[in-house]
Structure formats: C-alpha cells, structure tokens
Amino acid sequence: MLRNRIGRTDLLVNPIGLGANAIGGHNIYENIDEAISKKIIHTAINNGMNFFDTAYFYGLGRSEELIGEVMKEHGKRDDFVIASKASYTFVDKEVVHNNSPQFLTQSVEESLRRLQTDYIDLFYIHFPDDKTPKAEAVGALQRLKEQGKIRAIGVSNFNIEQLKEANQDGYLEVLQSHYNLFNRTAEEEIFPYVEEQEISFIPYFPLAKGLLTGKYRRDTPLTENQKKHPLFKEDAYFINLEKIDELHKIASEKKCQVGHVVLAWYLTRKPIHAVIPGAKTPEQILSNLQAGEVQLSEAEMAKIDRVFKGSFIH
Ligand code: NAP
DSSP states (O other), rough: OOOEOTSSSOOOOOOBBOTTTTSSTTSSSSSOOOOHHEEEHHHHHHOOOOEEOOTTTTTTHHHHHHHHHHHHHOOGGGOEEEEEEEEEEEETTEEOOOOOOHHHHHHHHHHHHTSSSBBEEEEEEEEEEESSSHHHHHHHHHHHHHSSSSSSSEEEOOOOHHHHHHTSSOOOOEEEEEEBBEEEEEETTTHHHHHHTEEEEESSSEEEEETTGTTTEEEOOOOHHHHHHHTTSSHHHHHHHHHHHHHHHHHHHHSSOOOHHHHHHHHHTTTTTBBOBBSSHHHHHHHHHGGGOOOOOOHHHHHHHTTTTOOOHH
C-alpha cells in the first residue's frame, strides 16, 4: 500500500489524504448530508486512504465527531492518521483566534473526546493570534506531545516571520498553508525555509475549488457565487481555462484526469509529502486516490511549472 512519511514525523500516510471541511461542515457548505459524509470516510479507509485533515472549525466539532464515529465502526484506530486544528473562538459571533497554552491544551482534550480516541496524530494551531508569543504556543503542543496526546506538531496560515518565531525551539514538524497552481506564493520564502528546517508542507485548496479537476469548461454554467470568486471572474477565468487546457493535453496523453496530474505535480515539490483535497462524494475520493499512481516525467513537470509560473490568484 502507498505510504509516505510526513517530514521527520513518524506518521506514514497515503500521500492522497482527505480534506474534511465538507465532512459535517454545515457552517462552510450548504446541504451537507451526514450519511454521505460518513460514506466518504468509509470509502476512503476501505480503499487505502488513511490521512484525514479535520479541525474544530469544520462543523464546529461535527467533522471530528463523524470521523470519530467511523473510526469506531471501522474498529482499527491505527488505520487512521488524524490531523486536527484549533484556534477559533467566537466573541459576539465574530471570530477571535486564541493560541494561549491553556486554550490549546483544552482544545486538544475536546478534540480527543469528539474523535473518541486517546491520541491525535497531528495537531495544528489553525491561525496565529495577536497576543501569544508563538514559541510559547508551540511549547504547549510540545508538552502535549510529550504526554502522548498528540504525535506531531503543526501550524497553519503562519507567514514566514510567524513561522520562524514559532519554530524558535525547533519543535515544528508541519506547516499547512494555501498553495495550488494558481497561488504559488509559498514557493518564494516559505519553501526554502521549511526545506532547510525539515518541516513538511501540506497545501490546502489544492484543487482550487474544483477548478483544477478540469471539470469546468468555457460553456459550464457558473453560479452567481462562483462568478464573484477571483478564480472564476470573467477575464481571469478564461485565462485560467487556457492554462488548464495544457493540463488536459498531459492528462489525455497519460490516460488520466486533470486533477490527478495536478495532485501528482504537488507531490513532486520537495517539502510536500501529502495532499488533502476535499471531497463531497465517495466517487470523488475514488477518483482522487488514483492520483497516487500517476508518475510525471521531467518534461511534464517542467511544462506545468512553466504554464503556471507567476500565478498568484487567491
Ligand atoms: P479543494 O481541495 O481545492 O477542493 C475540493 C473540492 O473540489 C471538493 O469539495 C469538490 O467540490 C471538488 N472535487 C474534489 N475532488 C473532485 C473530483 N475528483 N472531481 C470533481 N470535483 C472534485 O478545497 P478544500 O476542500 O476547501 O481544501 C482542502 C482541504 O484543505 C479542506 O478540506 C481542509 O481540510 C483544508 N483547508 C485548510 C484550511 C486552513 O486554514 N488550514 C483552509 C481551507 C482548507 P465540488 O464538488 O463542489 O466541485
């Protein structure tokens, strides 16, 4: 079975994981069906996927609860590598991030309860806050690691200065941030630093809201909401589709799909050891898993690099 080690952690994962923000993510997407959410996780685990990326914020605990239920039904905790995250709190319905050691410690306890487990494989600070010294926040996660409550330490959405501050004691093992073929900003300063520090980089939004699966064509009807998104706004959208045409050519030569080529390309980047595309159906899981089998030639990698060079659309 396909397994990659995440950086210098002892976590062995199928490099194609599941981003679980649509699993019970009622606060993120409309019409979430929890029976389908559970079926997605069962399909994933029964087909060799073992890496699940969740967070308190996804459904305000519901994503973790559903993963916990499936883990119980499946019966083998070791078959799952679970990443979760905390920092979100709400004050008068406004989001306020909290990285205090006390809050992170309490959050890990609450995630353990929702997941019905006694350890979490990877725990991230979801967003930096304005108050807590970063090394102090990461120090709290290091203590939880020493107690065996978490197995690896991550941060998410930290910029390069915040990352350096957070890694003062060398405890950081994973950074999760926005990165895809349309937003390669992380390559400028983040990639060199994480490579030097042996920190693994997990890109989020790898499929750019589904655009990088190749399922959108010039005549695909878009919703009003989609049309407002920078990736789908008229001029940018048609330029993006021209770039994706090049991916279609590569995919058809390799007899696979555009999304497979895209996910496989990320895995050729040095600090990236796993990807976590989201999925809304079991069929999407089965399709995304096929990306793990795709090998790109040097020429194909270079072509994709060239076509998407300088893409910084958010
Ligand atoms: P994404 O992976 O770029 O896109 C996922 C979407 O693409 C799916 O919901 C689905 O949407 C479509 N899709 C996926 N596989 C497909 C397939 N095989 N064929 C056709 N369409 C397919 O975006 P994301 O899910 O928002 O991000 C991935 C994960 O990153 C999240 O689930 C979450 O775990 C994590 N994340 C983390 C942060 C953070 O702050 N740390 C922020 C955002 C996300 P449709 O069916 O609707 O097209």
